[in-house]
Amino acid sequence: MKSFAQISSLFEEKFNRNHFPAEPAKLYQAAQYVLGIGGKRVRPACVLMTNELFAEINEDTFHVAMAVELFHNFTLVHDDIMDKAPIRRGLPTVHEKFGESTAILAGDVLFAQAYDYLMRIKPVFLQPVxxxxxxxxxxxxxxxxxxxxxEQKSDINMDEYVQMITLKTSVLLAASMQLGAILGGAGAGNQDQLYEFGKYLGIAFQVQDDYLDTFGDPQKFGKQIGGDILCNKKTFLWLYAMEVASAGQKDQLLELSKNDDPKKVEKVTAIYKMCEVDAWATSLKKKYLEKALFHLDEVAVQKVYKEELNKIALHLMQRES
Amino acid sequence: MKSFAQISSLFEEKFNRNHFPAEPAKLYQAAQYVLGIGGKRVRPACVLMTNELFAEINEDTFHVAMAVELFHNFTLVHDDIMDKAPIRRGLPTVHEKFGESTAILAGDVLFAQAYDYLMRIKPVFLQPVxxxxxxxxxxxxxxxxxxxxxEQKSDINMDEYVQMITLKTSVLLAASMQLGAILGGAGAGNQDQLYEFGKYLGIAFQVQDDYLDTFGDPQKFGKQIGGDILCNKKTFLWLYAMEVASAGQKDQLLELSKNDDPKKVEKVTAIYKMCEVDAWATSLKKKYLEKALFHLDEVAVQKVYKEELNKIALHLMQRES
Structure with a gap:
């Protein structure tokens, strides 16, 4: 079994090229641009890794892995427009660089190109994929x-938030795991276990994301610490604090979310710490990671084959950026 | 062979229902809303009609026809955002009614739902479709x-315009014709002829569109006459006028395109008439219609079966709105 690093470099070899024709130049430069911004390529790597649990990696696996990565980038482009985000990974977002109309279209062709790769796979796998x-x-x-x-609602509970996060970020990781398994010829049971593994890993990943945004090491995080607090994002941390804070703390949090106190990040973080939000988030992450690993454990292949997937799960949880 | 009216009502029977789940309400109401704005459903009707040239209409044909109509509506939603269009067929556009972010997403799910219908067809047809x-x-x-x-370029020639129109509007009509043929079991030759039939018909349709916008009967047209002139759109009419007008007329046209003369529509139309743009457009439409009908004629099925497609082509050309 190949390691995540080996799998990633295999994928990059195939993926690092222009996926589009030359003309119309503006459209396809915009679509290609977002792919160049990079990212860890976690999802396509998972397609390849779960495939390798059951069979040799082949051309079909790469087609599906590429489709998943193109789809992921399509969502980034459109989400950045909706969020009016000017920067992604230190570079201007597509709509900042090419204008909003071209960014909408570039997202659309990335989505279409994902299906272009999917349709190339062997007919027997086409419908399930x-x-x-x-x-x-x-x-x-x-x-x-x-x-x-x-963003417009004040009364969101933790279950609703988990449901939103699952749809917005976890199901694509889950689907990546399942798609690799399908192409490897896995049965429905193993496919489902890998889907659940990806789903819970995705949720744990998001808990970690929320945690790092407030409690990360500024030297290692790469972004400004406290970004979520500054833009009043409802995160795992915020929702938990609103559950356990005293009436006074709750009032303070709500007050801080309504104004632009220059010490907002410090003040909210202090309340979080008093409420032990950091310890809670760490234990929540652990809970979801354990759920994920339980499902990986249930996959009916020899333990030794699953070690790399186990490692990548732990690695993603220990990241500091 | 069924008439266009019969085919359309068959299609509407299947299509006039909610294509989406209830939640998230805002997203799916927006996606369903644009489908309710209506339209002539010309493209799905063509899928069904070319299918019927070769075989009985069946479930697969409806799936593909629905996919084509959903795709068409996806492009309307995103194009309306890019064009900042407030109104479509007398109703507020999706972004006007639901906000731009939801409109982007609604377009995205319409596109995804198109593939949802496509993937249901018999595996033998899946890859070519x-x-x-x-x-x-x-x-x-x-x-x-x-x-x-x-919009940003001043020196567009007629060939470039035809190429743009072909991509923007004709290829979907062409593909609709070909897709129906594929599902009917037609060979590659007949598929190609029907594709070309749809392509040239689409161009003729656009010439008619440009013509009606300036020379249509205000009582019948349904929109304001002269809309293209008011917003300085480069149309078939404009490009031809710029080819044949005298130096003085050209200067006048360019001057009018730069200001908001209250008599702009009248003045531009008068120059068009002096340049005989109206007669030229009528003959250009005829030329493309003849090209289209030539390819329909080449389709190797008995003439009597092709009569309804012939009729719909002539009907589309005689429309006044």
Missing amino acids: LRIFTKTAKEVCEGQQLDMDF | LRIFTKTAKEVCEGQQLDMDF
């Missing part, structure tokens, strides 16, 4: 809509 | 980008 991919695509849109809805 | 559909989807995005590029 399309079914999962398309279901997941709709779910990710639903998650983004819920995220926008939640 | 996906190939044409996805190629066409990318071409339509290219056409929209070219259309936006042309």
Whole structure:
């Protein structure tokens, strides 16, 4: 079994090229640009890794891995427009660089190009792969809509937040795991276990994301610490604090979320610490990671084959940026 | 063979229902809303009609026809955002009614739902259908980008305009014809002839569109006459006028395109008439219609079966709105 690093470099070899024709130049430069911004390519690596649990990696696996990565980038482009985000990974977002109209279209062609790769796989796999991919695509849109809805709502509970996060970010990781398994010839039971593994790993990943945004090491985090607090994002941390804080602390948090106190990040973080939000988030992450690993454990292949997936799960949880 | 009216009502029976789940309400209400704005459903009708040239209409044909109509509506939603259009068929556009972010997402789920219908067809047809559909989807995005590029360019020639129109509007009609043929079991030759029939018919349709916008009967047209002139759109009429007008007329046209003369529509139309743009447009439409009908004629099925497609072509050309 190949390590995550080996798998990633295999994928990059195939993926690092222009996926589009030359003309119309503006459209395809915009689509290619977002792919160049990079990222860890975690999802396509998972397609390849779960495939390798059951069979040799082949051309079909790469096609599906590329489709997943193109789809992920399509969602980034459209989400950045909706969030009016000017910067991604230190570079201007597509709509900042190419204008909003071209960014909408560039997202659209990335989505279409994902299907272009999918349709190349062996006919026997085509229908099941399309079914999962398309279901997941709709779910990710639903998650983004819920995220926008939640910005306008004050009374979101933890279950609703987990549901939103699952749709917005976890199902694509889950689907990546399942798609690799399908292409490897895995049965329905193993496919489901790998889907659940990816789903819970995705949620744990998001808990970690929320945690690092407030409690990360500024030297290692790479972004400004406290970004979520500054823009009043409802995160795992915020929702838990609102559950356990005293009436006075709650009033303070709500007050801080309504104004632009120059010490807002410090003050909110201090209340979080008094409420032990940091310890709670760490234990929540651990809970979801354990759920994920339980499902990986249930996959009916020899333990030794699953070690790399186990490692990548632990690695993703220990990241500091 | 069924008439266009019969085919349309068959299609509406299947299509007039909610294509989406209830939640998230805002997202799916937006996606369903644009479908309710209506339209002539010309493209799905063509899928059904070319299918009937070769075989009985069946469930697969309806799936593909629905996919084509959903895709068409996806492009309307995103194009309306890019064009900042407030009204479509007398009703507020999706972004006007639901906000721009939800409109972007609603377009995305319409696109995904198109693939949801496509993936249900018999495996033997899946790969060829996906190939044409996805190629066409990318071409339509290219056409929209070219259309936006042309707004910023002053030196567009007629060939470039025809190329843009072909991508932006004709290839979807062409693909609809071909997809129906594929599902009917037609061979590659007949598929190609029907594709060309749809392509030239689409161009003729656009010439008619441009003509009616300036020379249509205000009582019948349904929109304000002169809309293209008011917003300085480069149309077939404008490009031809710029080719044949005298130096003085050209200066006048360019001057009028730069200001907001209250008599702009009257003045531009008068120059068009002096240049005989109206007669030229009528003959150009006829030329493309003849090209279209030539390819229909080449389709190797008995003439009597092709009569309804012939009729719909003539009908589309005689419309006054």
